[in-house]
Amino acid sequence: ISFGKCVVRATVSIEKETPEAERPETFLRGVDEAHSSSSVRARFEKMIREAQDSVCSALEAADGGAQFKEDVWSRPGGGGGISRVLQDGAVWEKAGVNVSVVYGVMPPDAYRAAKGAPTDQKPGPVPFFAAGISSVLHPKNPFAPTLHFNYRYFETDAPKDAPGAPRQWWFGGGTDLTPAYIFEEDVKHFHSVQKRACDKFEPTFYPRFKKCRGNDINSKSGGRSSNLTITGNNGGKDKNDVIKVCVVTTITVSGKDGINSNGGSSNGSAASDNNCSGSGRETNELSHRGERRGLGGIFFDDLNDYDQEMLLSFATECANSVIPAYLPIIEKRKDLPFTEHQKAWQQLRRGRYVEFNLVYDRGTTFGLKTGGRIESILVSLPLTARWEYDHKPEEGSEEWKLLDACINPKEWI
Amino acid sequence: ISFGKCVVRATVSIEKETPEAERPETFLRGVDEAHSSSSVRARFEKMIREAQDSVCSALEAADGGAQFKEDVWSRPGGGGGISRVLQDGAVWEKAGVNVSVVYGVMPPDAYRAAKGAPTDQKPGPVPFFAAGISSVLHPKNPFAPTLHFNYRYFETDAPKDAPGAPRQWWFGGGTDLTPAYIFEEDVKHFHSVQKRACDKFEPTFYPRFKKCRGNDINSKSGGRSSNLTITGNNGGKDKNDVIKVCVVTTITVSGKDGINSNGGSSNGSAASDNNCSGSGRETNELSHRGERRGLGGIFFDDLNDYDQEMLLSFATECANSVIPAYLPIIEKRKDLPFTEHQKAWQQLRRGRYVEFNLVYDRGTTFGLKTGGRIESILVSLPLTARWEYDHKPEEGSEEWKLLDACINPKEWI
Numbered sequence: 030i031s032f033g034k035c036v037v038r039a040t041v042s043i044e045k046e047t048p049e050a051e052r053p054e055t056f057l058r059g060v061d062e063a064h065s066s067s068s069v070r071a072r073f074e075k076m077i078r079e080a081q082d083s084v085c086s087a088l089e090a091a092d093g094g095a096q097f098k099e100d101v102w103s104r105p106g107g108g109g110g111i112s113r114v115l116q117d118g119a120v121w122e123k124a125g126v127n128v129s130v131v132y133g134v135m136p137p138d139a140y141r142a143a144k145g146a147p148t149d150q151k152p153g154p155v156p157f158f159a160a161g162i163s164s165v166l167h168p169k170n171p172f173a174p175t176l177h178f179n180y181r182y183f184e185t186d187a188p189k190d191a192p193g194a195p196r197q198w199w200f201g202g203g204t205d206l207t208p209a210y211i212f213e214e215d216v217k218h219f220h221s222v223q224k225r226a227c228d229k230f231e232p233t234f235y236p237r238f239k240k241c242r243g244n245d246i247n248s249k250s251g252g253r254s255s256n257l258t259i260t261g262n263n264g265g266k267d268k269n270d271v272i273k274v275c276v277v278t279t280i281t282v283s284g285k286d287g288i289n290s291n292g293g294s295s296n297g298s299a300a301s302d303n304n305c306s307g308s309g310r311e312t313n314e315l316s317h318r319g320e321r322r323g324l325g326g327i328f329f330d331d332l333n334d335y336d337q338e339m340l341l342s343f344a345t346e347c348a349n350s351v352i353p354a355y356l357p358i359i360e361k362r363k364d365l366p367f368t369e370h371q372k373a374w375q376q377l378r379r380g381r382y383v384e385f386n387l388v389y390d391r392g393t394t395f396g397l398k399t400g401g402r403i404e405s406i407l408v409s410l411p412l413t414a415r416w417e418y419d420h421k422p423e424e425g426s427e428e429w430k431l432l433d434a435c436i437n438p439k440e441w442i
Numbered sequence: 443i444s445f446g447k448c449v450v451r452a453t454v455s456i457e458k459e460t461p462e463a464e465r466p467e468t469f470l471r472g473v474d475e476a477h478s479s480s481s482v483r484a485r486f487e488k489m490i491r492e493a494q495d496s497v498c499s500a501l502e503a504a505d506g507g508a509q510f511k512e513d514v515w516s517r518p519g520g521g522g523g524i525s526r527v528l529q530d531g532a533v534w535e536k537a538g539v540n541v542s543v544v545y546g547v548m549p550p551d552a553y554r555a556a557k558g559a560p561t562d563q564k565p566g567p568v569p570f571f572a573a574g575i576s577s578v579l580h581p582k583n584p585f586a587p588t589l590h591f592n593y594r595y596f597e598t599d600a601p602k603d604a605p606g607a608p609r610q611w612w613f614g615g616g617t618d619l620t621p622a623y624i625f626e627e628d629v630k631h632f633h634s635v636q637k638r639a640c641d642k643f644e645p646t647f648y649p650r651f652k653k654c655r656g657n658d659i660n661s662k663s664g665g666r667s668s669n670l671t672i673t674g675n676n677g678g679k680d681k682n683d684v685i686k687v688c689v690v691t692t693i694t695v696s697g698k699d700g701i702n703s704n705g706g707s708s709n710g711s712a713a714s715d716n717n718c719s720g721s722g723r724e725t726n727e728l729s730h731r732g733e734r735r736g737l738g739g740i741f742f743d744d745l746n747d748y749d750q751e752m753l754l755s756f757a758t759e760c761a762n763s764v765i766p767a768y769l770p771i772i773e774k775r776k777d778l779p780f781t782e783h784q785k786a787w788q789q790l791r792r793g794r795y796v797e798f799n800l801v802y803d804r805g806t807t808f809g810l811k812t813g814g815r816i817e818s819i820l821v822s823l824p825l826t827a828r829w830e831y832d833h834k835p836e837e838g839s840e841e842w843k844l845l846d847a848c849i850n851p852k853e854w855i
Contacts, residue, residue: 100832318816387800404832407831417825419817
C-alpha cells in the first residue's frame with residue numbers, strides 16, 4: 030500500500046570520510062587551530078579525547094579479555110574522528126567509544142528557531158562547529174547493564190549574509206543506564222553519581238536534567254529544546270518544509286559520528302505527544318511499545334544559560350563521572366551466574382535497543398541515509414539481539430519488574 | 443547535535459485493534475459484504491485467506507517441529523486481520539504469514555498524484571479499501587534462504603466532495619529471496635518460478651517486474667510509482683507539506699498489518715538517487731551500505747493497466763507460486779551441516795535484514811509510530827541477529843560472493 034514515495038532531500042550532505050593512519054594532534058581546521066589552543070573549541074576537543082582515553086583504559090582493564098580496535102578518519106573540509114570498539118571481550122560483548130569533530134552548515138530555519146528569532150527573517154545558511162564523545166557499552170552478563178553516554182559542544186559562525194551577527198554556542202549530552210534486570214542499589218548508585226556531578230555546579234541541574242518521567246517533562250527537562258519545533262513556530266509556512274526537516278536531521282547526522290547517538294527518539298510520534306513532548310527526543314522512549322529503553326539518567330541540550338567556562342567544567346565533570354557511575358556496577362554483576370532464560374531476556378532487551386536506535390534515533394536513521402560513517406554510527410548496536418513474537422514476561426517476575434519500570438518510570442533517588 | 447525536534451503529525455491515525463476469539467467469515471464491512479460476494483474486494487480477501495491457509499499448511503508440514511500460533515483482530519470502523527507466526531521450529535527460526543483488510547482515508551494529494559491529475563485541484567480526503575497478505579520466513583540453517591512476499595489490492599471510493607468521481611483500483615506485491623549463501627541452482631529455480639507465473643499472463647511482466655538491478659530501474663520497474671513523488675510535482679507548494687509526508691506514510695502503515703511489509707525502502711536517501719530512484723522503495727536496497735538485502739525476485743505496484751479480472755488471476759498465481767518457488771530450496775538446504783562461522787555469517791545477514799526493515803521500510807517505521815499492530819509489524823524481524831564492528835568477509839570466500847551479489851546485482855536467468 031504505497032501511494033507515494035517520500036523523497037527526502039538533504040541540502041547539506043556530509044563529505045565522505047578518509048581513513049587516517051595516525052591520530053592527529055587535533056581535528057580542528059587550520060584556521061581554528063591557529064586561532065588559539067585556549068579556545069573553547071580546542072579545550073572541548075582536548076577534553077573529549079582525554080575522556081575517550083581514560084574511559085577506554087578503564088574498560089580495557091576491567092574487561093581483561095579484549096582490547097579496543099581504533100579507527101581514525103578525517104574529512105577533506107575539516108574535522109574527523111576516532112572510533113574505538115572492543116568486541117567479544119571477557120566482560121563486554123561490544124563497547125564503542127567515539128569522538129568526532131564536525132564542520133557543517135546549519136539551515137537558517139533551525140538556527141532561527143534555536144534563537145527564538147522572528148520567523149519572517151530569511152538569513153542564509155549558518156556554518157557551525159561541533160565536537161562530541163559518544164559511547165554505548167553492552168556487557169555479556171545479563172545482570173550487567175548497558176550504558177550510553179554522549180557529551181557535545183556547538184558553535185555557530187555568523188551567517189554568510191550577516192557577517193556581524195553574534196556567534197552562538199551551547200552544550201548538550203547525557204548518561205543513561207539500560208539494565209535487563211533491576212538491582213535497586215545499582216540504579217540508586219548510578220543516579221547518585223549523576224546527581225553529585227550536577228550538584229557540584231548548580232542544585233537545579235539534577236532535577237532539571239534527570240530524564241523525563243511521565244508527564245512532567247515540559248517543566249523539568251533542560252534547555253531550549255521546546256523552542257525547536259520545526260512544524261511549530263515556522264512549520265508549514267515555507268515551501269521548503271520537507272527539505273527543512275531533512276536538513277535539520279542531516280545536521281543531526283553529522284553529529285552521529287560521535288556527537289549525538291541519541292538524536293531523534295520518540296518525536297514524530299503521535300503517541301509521544303502525551304508525554305515527553307518537550308524534549309522527548311532524548312527520553313529514550315520506544316513510543317510504539319509505550320516503553321522507555323532503560324532506567325534513565327541525565328540529559329541536557331542547548332545548554333547556554335550559564336557561564337561558558339562553568340558549563341565546560343560541568344560537561345567535563347559529567348564525562349569524568351561515567352566510569353565511577355558505571356564500573357562499580359559492572360564489577361558486582363559481571364560474574365554472576367545466569368540461566369539460559371535470563372540470557373534470552375537480555376537478548377530480547379537488546380532487540381528493544383536495536384528498535385530504539387534504528388527507528389527512533391533520527392541521528393542514526395538519517396545518518397545512515399545521508400552518508401555518515403556507517404561503522405561508527407552502528408557501533409551502538411549490540412553484538413547480538415533477539416525478537417520473539419508477542420513475548421510477555423510472567424507477571425511479578427524479575428523480567429516483568431524491569432518492563433514495568435520502563436513503562437512506569439520511577440524516582441530512584 | 444539536535445537543533446530541532448521533528449514533529450510528524452498524522453492527520454489520519456489508525457484505530458486500535460481489538461483481539462477476536464474467532465476468525466470471522468470476512469473482514470469486509472457490512473456494506474461491502476452485502477454489496478456482493480463476487481466483488482473484487484471479496485474475491486481478493488478470499489484469495490489471500492486461502493493463500494494464508496495453504497502457505498501455512500505447507501510450511502507446518504515441512505517444518506515438522508512447530509505449529510503456527512494465530513491471532514485474529516479487528517478494528518471498530520471495519521477491517522481486521524489474521525496474524526500467524528511459527529517460532530523456533532525444526533526448520534524455521536521465525537515464520538510470519540499475515541493477512542489484513544484495512545479501511546482508511548487517503549490524503550487528496552496522494553490520490554491526485556497516483557492518478558497523475560493536475561495539482562491545482564484540491565479534492566477532499568479519499569476513502570479507500572485495502573487488503574493484503576504479507577510474509578517473512580527466516581529458516582535456521584544458514585544455507586536455507588529467507589523469503590519475503592506480499593500481495594495487496596486497493597480500491598478508492600469517490601472523495602466526499604466529488605461523489606461522482608470514478609473509483610480507482612490497483613494491485614501491488616512481490617516475492618523476493620534473501621540467502622546468506624548463494625546456491626546458483628536455487629536462485630535460478632526461484633527466479634524461474636517467478637518468470638513462469640508472469641509469463642502465463644503477459645510476456646512483458648517478468649522483465650518489467652523483476653527487481654531493480656543497478657541503474658536500469660527506471661525503465662524496467664513496474665507501475666506508476668515514479669509519479670508519486672511527494673516532494674516532486676506538488677511538494678513544497680502547500681503549507682501542509684510536512685503533514686502530507688506523514689499522512690501518506692500513515693496510510694502505508696495501515697497496510698503494514700499485512701498489506702505491505704515493504705513500504706519505503708531506500709527512498710528518502712540521497713544515496714539512492716543514483717539508482718533505483720524510480721520505485722526504489724521496494725528494491726530492498728540498504729543504501730547506507732550500498733547493498734541490496736538479497737537476490738531479488740519480482741515486484742509490482744500501482745498495477746491497473748490490464749483487465750481487472752486478469753490482474754486478480756495474476757496476483758492469485760503469484761501467491762500460489764510462493765510454495766513451489768521456495769519449498770524445494772528449503773528441502774535441499776535445511777539439513778546441510780554448517781559451522782559456527784557460517785551460522786555467525788547468517789546472523790550478520792539477519793542484522794542487515796533488521797536494518798532494512800527498521801530503517802528503510804517506511805511501512806514499518808511509521809507503522810510503529812502511528813499505532814499499527816506492533817506484533818504483526820515486527821513479526822518480519824528474525825528471531826536472532828548480530829552486528830560486528832566493521833566486518834569484512836575474506837575476498838573470494840562464499841560470504842564475499844554473497845555480499846558481492848548484493849552490491850553488484852546480476853541476472854540469474
